[in-house]
Amino acid sequence: MKIENENGTLTKFLEKVKDQSARSADFLASTSNLQKRTSDDGLPQIVIEAQGGEPTRVLNINSHAQGQIAASAEIDTRTARRLQENYPVEYDALIQARWDREPVNRMVRTFLDRDETVGTARAFVSDKFKTFDNIDLCNATLPQLAESDAQWQIVNATVTDQRLYMRLKSLIQTGEAAVGDHMANGIGFGNSEVGAGSVNVYQVFWTLACLNGMQTENKTRSSHITSARDSADFGLLTNEAKDADNKALELKLRDLAGAYASRESFDKVLDQMNAAHGDIIEGEFSEIPERVGTVLKLSKKENTDVLNGLIATLKQDGYSDKEHVSRATVVNALTAVANKCDPDEADAWQQRGGKLLNMNERDWQRIAA
Numbered sequence: 001m002k003i004e005n006e007n008g009t010l011t012k013f014l015e016k017v018k019d020q021s022a023r024s025a026d027f028l029a030s031t032s033n034l035q036k037r038t039s040d041d042g043l044p045q046i047v048i049e050a051q052g053g054e055p056t057r058v059l060n061i062n063s064h065a066q067g068q069i070a071a072s073a074e075i076d077t078r079t080a081r082r083l084q085e086n087y088p089v090e091y092d093a094l095i096q097a098r099w100d101r102e103p104v105n106r107m108v109r110t111f112l113d114r115d116e117t118v119g120t121a122r123a124f125v126s127d128k129f130k131t132f133d134n135i136d137l138c139n140a141t142l143p144q145l146a147e148s149d150a151q152w153q154i155v156n157a158t159v160t161d162q163r164l165y166m167r168l169k170s171l172i173q174t175g176e177a178a179v180g181d182h183m184a185n186g187i188g189f190g191n192s193e194v195g196a197g198s199v200n201v202y203q204v205f206w207t208l209a210c211l212n213g214m215q216t217e218n219k220t221r222s223s224h225i226t227s228a229r230d231s232a233d234f235g236l237l238t239n240e241a242k243d244a245d246n247k248a249l250e251l252k253l254r255d256l257a258g259a260y261a262s263r264e265s266f267d268k269v270l271d272q273m274n275a276a277h278g279d280i281i282e283g284e285f286s287e288i289p290e291r292v293g294t295v296l297k298l299s300k301k302e303n304t305d306v307l308n309g310l311i312a313t314l315k316q317d318g319y320s321d322k323e324h325v326s327r328a329t330v331v332n333a334l335t336a337v338a339n340k341c342d343p344d345e346a347d348a349w350q351q352r353g354g355k356l357l358n359m360n361e362r363d364w365q366r367i368a369a
Contacts, residue, residue, distance in 0.1 A: 002145065002146050002147075002148065002150065002151050002152055003142065003145055003146055003152045003153075003154070003168070004151070004152065004153045004154065004171075006153070006154070009154050009157060010154060010157070013154075013157045013159060013166065014138065016159045017134045017135050017138055017159055017164070018135065020111070020133075020134060020135075020159070020193075021133060021134070021135040023111040023112060023119075024109070024110070024111060024112075024133065024193075025110050025111075025112045025116070025119075025236060026107055026108070026109050026110070026131055026236070026242075027048050027054075027057070027107065027108045027110065027235065027236055028105065028106075028107055028127055028235065029048055029049075029051070029105070029106060029108065029235075030103045030104070030105055030106075031098075031099035031100075031102075031103045031104055031105075031106055032099060032100055032103040033048070033049045033051060034046055034047065034048060034049070034099055034106075034108075035047035035049070035096065036069070036092045036095040036096050036099065037092055038084070038088035038089070038091075038092055039060075042088065043060050043061075044060070044061040044066055044084055044088070045058060045059060045060055045061060046059050046061055046065075046069075046108065046121050046124075047059070048108060051235050054235045054236050055116075055117050056117065057110070057112075057116075057117055057118070057119070058117065058118050059108070059110055059118070059119050059120060059121040060119075060120050060121065061120075061121045061124075062120055062121065062122050062161065064122065064123065064161070064162055064194055064196065065108075065109075065121045065122055065123050065124045065194070066080065066081070066084065067080070068123060068124040068125065068195065069095060069124045072104075072106075072124065073094070073095055073098045105126075105127040106124060106125065106126065106127060107123075107124075107125050107126065107127050107129050107131075108121050108123070108124055109121070109122050109123035109124075109125065109129075109131075109193065109194060110122060122161060122193075122194050123193070123194035123195055125194070125195045125224075126225075128225055128226055129195065129224050129225070129226070130222075130223075130224040130225055130226040130245050130246070130249075131193075131224075131242045131245065131246070132191070132199050132222070132224060132245070132246050132249055132250075133191070133193050134159065134164045134191050134193060136246055136250055137164065137189055137191045137199060137201075137253065139250065140249075140250045140251075140253040140254045140257065141187075141189050141201060141253060141254070141257040143254075144254055144257040144258045144261065145168065145187065145257065145261055147258075148258065148261040148262070149172070149263070150170040150171070150172045150173045150185065150261060150263075151170065151171040151172050152168045152169070152170060152171070152187075153168060153169055153170075153171055154166065154167075154168050155167045155168060155169055155186070155206070155211065155213070156343075158343060161194070162192055162194055162196045163190065163191070163192050163196060163197060163343065163344075164189075164190060164191045164192070164193075165188070165189075165190045165343045165347075166188065166189055166190075167186060167187075167188040167204055167213060168186055168187055168188070168204075169184045169185070169186040169204070169206045169211075169213075170184050170185040170186065170261075170266075171184070173185035173263050173266045174208070175266070175267070175270045177270055177273035177274045177276075177277060177318075177328065178273075178274065178277040178318045178328065179317075179318060180209075180316075180317030180318035181207065181209075181273075181277070181316075181317065181318030181319070181328070182207075182208040182209065183205060183206060183207060183208065183270060183273065184205075184206045184208055185203070185204075185205070185206075185261070185263075185265070185266035185269075186203065186204030186205065186206045186213060187201070187202070187203055187204060187257065187260050187261055188201070188202050188203075188204045188213075188215070189201045189202070189253075189257075190343075190347070192224075195224060197344075198221045198222055198223050198224065199221065199222045199223075199224070199249065199253070200219065200220065200221045200222070201219070201220055201253050201256050201257055201260070202215050202216070202218065202219030202220070202260070203215070203216040203218035203219065203260040203265060203266075203269070204216070204350070205266075205269050205270075205273070205354075207316075207332055207335070209316045209317055209318075210312070210313075210316055210332075210336060210339070211339070212332055212335035212336050212338065212339060212353075213335055213338065213350050214331060214332075214334075214335045214350055214353035214354050214357065215347075215350040215351045215353065215354045216269050216354050216357075216358075217354060217358050218259070218260050218265060218269075220252070220253070220256050222249055222252075222253075226245045269357075272357055272358075273328055273331070273357070276326060276327040276328035276331060276357055277318075277326050277327075277328040278326065279326055279327035279328075279364070279368065280324050280325070280326055280368070281325045281326065281327070281330070281367060281368045282368060282369060283369075285310075285322055285325060288306075288307075288310065288325060288330065288367070289303045289304070289306040289307040289310065290303055291366065291367045292306050292330060292334075292356070292367055293306060294366065295359075295363050295366050295367055296352055296355070296356070305337045306330075306333055306334065306337065308336075308337070309332075309333035309334060309335075309336040309337045310325070310329065310330070310333040312333070312336050313329055313332045313333045313336055314329070316332070319332060327356065327357070327364070327368070330356060330367070331353045331354075331356050331357050332353070334349055334350075334352045334353040334356060335349060335350055335353040337349045338350050338353075
């Protein structure tokens with residue numbers, strides 16, 4: 001396999017993905033067949049009444065699903081949390097009244113315990129939610145990487161109850177965008193099984209000196225939306241129904257992963273970075289963060305982050321000329337910020353780096369002139 005498994009990182013990652021898949025079960029129901037209650041020890045619960053030959057399920061509701069239930073009833077999360085903690089009986093009645101009097105179809109995504117009648121409600125989403133899960137994403141992408149002509153190393157990999165991220169870099173597809181600026185091709189993908197984000201696969205361009213990663217324009221995102229399901233599907237959603245929804249997306253992501261992992265794709269971005277080293281920014285160094293922030297619509301704090309990223313970048317080989325700050329310098333500064341962020345924020349900063357590299361001339365001149 002051409003994906004390194006140092007310290008068992010890949011093995012542990014896949015074990016967690018497979019464990020989640022094994023425990024996962026999805027139920028379609030009208031809210032008129034659901035009960036909201038609070039257990040004797042104060043845990044919020046949802047009861048899915050027996051239907052279609054399926055037994056009654058009693059599920060503890062995790063914090064993410066609690067927020068989705070509140071949002072569906074047009075209650076903000078903070079208020080819902082306070083009501084659940086201080087007035088659980090009244091809050092249960094409020095949600096139940098909404099479910100009974102204005103019934104809508106919903107999917108409840110769960111992790112079931114061994115007897116499959118109790119477990120955890122981890123998402124409360126539309127009946128149009130596409131169940132393209134973490135294991136589907138791994139099946140679509142990892143075999144393509146293993147079969148490519150590059151040797152892949154995992155930079156980071158995370159699986160939580162809400163999100164999956166993996167970013168890899170090639171040990172073979174490397175090049176130099178400028179003297180001392182060594183780069184490597186990479187690929188990343190992410191997903192949320194519970195409605196906290198889309199399915200995405202994207203190319204990453206790594207600066208090897210500091211392992212800053214820029215997301216290129218080569219990316220695809222797919223929302224978790226499919227067509228409304230028929231009432232005949234109510235109850236436990238079958239694997240066959242899921243597979244019918246997911247097949248086209250799986251084939252698309254498989255092809256894209258192969259394309260992003262190619263030498264040709266990497267060389268094209270390498271040429272762009274080489275040209276970016278020649279796009280010099282005029283004016284005072286201290287003005288650059290604010291100019292960048294204006295064009296990218298950053299906050300004052302984020303402008304300070306850009307300044308710190310610039311200072312860090314100027315200490316690297318290939319970027320040490322403070323008097324001639326280039327587009328490539330700012331791209332690297334933006335991606336440097338990502339190294340100090342949680343995965344969601346890092347994703348945004350890596351995208352900003354790619355956006356600046358591919359920025360139209362008009363917006364670039366607002367920064368450069």
